[in-house]
Amino acid sequence: EQQYVPAEIEPKWQNLWEETGLYRTREDANRPHYYCLEMFPYPSGKLHMGHVRVYSIGDVVARVKRMQGYNVLHPMGWDAFGMPAENAAIQHGVHPRLWTYENIDHMRQQQKRLGVSYDWEREVTTCAPDYYKFTQWMFLLFYHRGLAYKKKAAVNWCPQCVTVLANEQVENGRCWRCGTEVTKRELEQWFLRITDYADRLLEDLDQLDRWPERVKVMQRNWIGRSTGAEVEFALEGRPETIRVFTTRPDTLLGVTYMVLAPEHPLVPALIEHSSERNRVEAFVEEMRKASEVERTAADGEKRGVFTGTYAIHPLTGDRVPIWVANYVLLDYGTGAVMGVPAHDERDFAFAKKYNLPIRVVIRPQDQELPTPPTEAYVEDGVLVNSGRWDGMHNREAIQVITAHLEEMGKGRFATSYRIRDWLISRQRYWGAPIPIVYCDHCGIVPVPEDQLPVRLPEDVSFEPGTVSPLATNEDFVQTTCPKCGGPGRRETDTMDTFMCSSWYYFRYTSPKETARPFDPEAVRKWLPVDDYIGGIEHAVLHLLYSRFFTKVLQDAGWVDFSEPFRHLLTQGMVIKEGAKMSKSKGNVVSPDDIINRYGADTARLFILFAAPPDRDLEWSDQGVEGSHRFLHRVWRLVNQNREVFHAPAGDQMAPAARELHRKTHATIKKVTEDFAERYTFNTGISAIMELVNAIYAYPAEADPFTKAAAIRTVLLLLAPAAPHICEELWSQIGGTGSVHQQPWPTYDPAELVTDEVEYAVQVNGKVRDHIVVSASAGEEEVRQTALGAEKIQEWTGGKRVVKVIVVPKKLVNIVVKG
Numbered sequence: 001e002q003q004y005v006p007a008e009i010e011p012k013w014q015n016l017w018e019e020t021g022l023y024r025t026r027e028d029a030n031r032p033h034y035y036c037l038e039m040f041p042y043p044s045g046k047l048h049m050g051h052v053r054v055y056s057i058g059d060v061v062a063r064v065k066r067m068q069g070y071n072v073l074h075p076m077g078w079d080a081f082g083m084p085a086e087n088a089a090i091q092h093g094v095h096p097r098l099w100t101y102e103n104i105d106h107m108r109q110q111q112k113r114l115g116v117s118y119d120w121e122r123e124v125t126t127c128a129p130d131y132y133k134f135t136q137w138m139f140l141l142f143y144h145r146g147l148a149y150k151k152k153a154a155v156n157w158c159p160q161c162v163t164v165l166a167n168e169q170v171e172n173g174r175c176w177r178c179g180t181e182v183t184k185r186e187l188e189q190w191f192l193r194i195t196d197y198a199d200r201l202l203e204d205l206d207q208l209d210r211w212p213e214r215v216k217v218m219q220r221n222w223i224g225r226s227t228g229a230e231v232e233f234a235l236e237g238r239p240e241t242i243r244v245f246t247t248r249p250d251t252l253l254g255v256t257y258m259v260l261a262p263e264h265p266l267v268p269a270l271i272e273h274s275s276e277r278n279r280v281e282a283f284v285e286e287m288r289k290a291s292e293v294e295r296t297a298a299d300g301e302k303r304g305v306f307t308g309t310y311a312i313h314p315l316t317g318d319r320v321p322i323w324v325a326n327y328v329l330l331d332y333g334t335g336a337v338m339g340v341p342a343h344d345e346r347d348f349a350f351a352k353k354y355n356l357p358i359r360v361v362i363r364p365q366d367q368e369l370p371t372p373p374t375e376a377y378v379e380d381g382v383l384v385n386s387g388r389w390d391g392m393h394n395r396e397a398i399q400v401i402t403a404h405l406e407e408m409g410k411g412r413f414a415t416s417y418r419i420r421d422w423l424i425s426r427q428r429y430w431g432a433p434i435p436i437v438y439c440d441h442c443g444i445v446p447v448p449e450d451q452l453p454v455r456l457p458e459d460v461s462f463e464p465g466t467v468s469p470l471a472t473n474e475d476f477v478q479t480t481c482p483k484c485g486g487p488g489r490r491e492t493d494t495m496d497t498f499m500c501s502s503w504y505y506f507r508y509t510s511p512k513e514t515a516r517p518f519d520p521e522a523v524r525k526w527l528p529v530d531d532y533i534g535g536i537e538h539a540v541l542h543l544l545y546s547r548f549f550t551k552v553l554q555d556a557g558w559v560d561f562s563e564p565f566r567h568l569l570t571q572g573m574v575i576k577e578g579a580k581m582s583k584s585k586g587n588v589v590s591p592d593d594i595i596n597r598y599g600a601d602t603a604r605l606f607i608l609f610a611a612p613p614d615r616d617l618e619w620s621d622q623g624v625e626g627s628h629r630f631l632h633r634v635w636r637l638v639n640q641n642r643e644v645f646h647a648p649a650g651d652q653m654a655p656a657a658r659e660l661h662r663k664t665h666a667t668i669k670k671v672t673e674d675f676a677e678r679y680t681f682n683t684g685i686s687a688i689m690e691l692v693n694a695i696y697a698y699p700a701e702a703d704p705f706t707k708a709a710a711i712r713t714v715l716l717l718l719a720p721a722a723p724h725i726c727e728e729l730w731s732q733i734g735g736t737g738s739v740h741q742q743p744w745p746t747y748d749p750a751e752l753v754t755d756e757v758e759y760a761v762q763v764n765g766k767v768r769d770h771i772v773v774s775a776s777a778g779e780e781e782v783r784q785t786a787l788g789a790e791k792i793q794e795w796t797g798g799k800r801v802v803k804v805i806v807v808p809k810k811l812v813n814i815v816v817k818g
């Protein structure tokens, strides 16, 4: 008898699969297409268990779908631009390109060792010129559609990474990568107009019924649409107006002051002749230095100064004092608010602190508010102190008052968004150069498509500074203007790497295209992606940007759908001793070690078995051992039963055979649903384990044919999760071809019905016995069996049977008299 030695069989089959091109994408016109995609990794150096988890999940789905007869696209690639490569260059003097490609080679090797069924002929690498050429192409597409523009703005700056960051890359005021507190800088930068797509990005979330609700909520909040009104306040003694955005125009008559953001462009003019000028200027200066975190923390102190100037209330004509305060942000709404302390918590705190009047204009339907109010009343209610609108419900008043303002030309219905345009310039080397030339004659000139790619120069200084390293290579910078042929200077910033990852899933469909980013015909066949598997950390970064790209490509006629990912599966973390694996915690388990010790099949099986995919998975050495033992059990099952595969059929109607046959079909049903519909791989695997137990318990003398079928089924069902051992055993039992090319087993629903049914039998309402009859037995057969049962006859003997009631599949009640 042969031993199970993963280190022998795994490389053997991996090489054979590669030689025969087993996982090359099949494009059979008669079969449906299926696109199973795992988020491509950053080539950081080596795989961690989180990677192993995502790839194992994706691989099961891809393999099941292939066996189910689909053409399956299951590709892999590298999100290969980004800062760690550059930091390695600075720290160790190795060129980012070398560092990156070495890491890719190593990680690809690890993925191959895991036995993941990728079509390696479609591999994409975002730092390769034949790829970033089209990232630049995408930039130009946005540019020519008016969706890429340059502006000077106060942008997020990470002093540690020495580059600007998109808003999406700032988490609680800190850099998403290194955790350093982000500061503000005034810089000319390139932006993509994602705000033009805010409504569609928001509304189309409703179509995504197979996305986790959590991710959709995060995107909704990020987009942050608020509806309300813009109200215009005239200024005392000045021609300008202050526009405010409010969600509560119903509280307009409760306004007792106004607030401008410290950076509001009107502030300098407003205070020019004010007695408060010096105090305001000092305050503004102080605020400029403070971070956004400090300024807007909900529990933070509200601080402000009076400007010494007044606005005019649009309805009452009253003078309203104008303040500057820390809690109003320049880039939300209009950068100005109307202060309604009676109905807004922040305004209430501010008014209390600075002794500003508090004017109640909404109260609960049937209740007075205390005077003076002790807190802001923020609920709905009816209007008071509001003249002709007194008594009106405030929801109605929102409409009525806005309409009234509109008529007077002092306001309008308005919508505000929290999302900002996407800042894509980075002052770093290892990214796709922005394909723009600056010319003294022609201004900003996009590089023509036929001159792409704008290649990254090899030779630059990596020393971090305030400008991009590209600026240190004069040969790169100096160029000719594509428009007039005169001298031009290249843009030296590179693109945010999230631009590279926003379209890679299109590229896999036709990765060898040289004239365009992808073949639209191929994209039509494969997309939207059927399953997209990856981390929740991308909820508002990659996943939002990819949706944006898809909509722009749709508008440009390149694709005919608006959402790229049909089903999103966000896998949980792999944790050990209750914490995410990390070097600092010292709880890292290396995939290589596990594969060396137990083989890839055990690693995959354990990871799939230990938790449902969306939950955190607690690493357990005993669990790994358990999975390994199970594979040994499967190995022995085949090796100790070699004879059944050749034996003649026996009595297939005998109870043991019938039961194993039924169990086999029930397992096929369960595993099919778990692997291909519910994505609960853990319960699917445990069903296979139960079937293995049942085969072990199957009597030696029972029908060998049924046993052989059950074992074959185990190998077919287990193949997607543990592909090497199943392939090996399949060949040992003389199966034709690869186990991975077999049709997925199907079940007969009729076989699932348990053959026998148990009835409780009552006599005059008391259970006296149980009988077992065939499931197909009719009512009369059930009745006769019940009446004939020995124990029942003890109770009915000598009495008159008045009535027999049969409740199908449950109960027989016999009513007797005498």
Ligand code: ANZ
Pocket: 225, 226, 245, 246, 247, 248, 251, 327, 328, 329, 330, 331, 332, 333, 334, 335, 336, 337, 338, 339, 340, 342, 343, 344, 416
């Ligand atoms: C008057 C008012 C009265 C307000 C009231 C609220 C309650 P959301 O829902 O987040 O969109 N606001 C507007 N622009 C602001 C800015 N740049 N910085 C800080 N706060 C700003 O919030 C909209 C509300 O936030 C607006 O409605 C405004 O205060 C404030 F009883 O206006 B409200």
Ligand code: ZN
Pocket: 439, 440, 441, 442, 443, 445, 481, 482, 483, 484, 485, 486
């Ligand atoms: Zn020019």
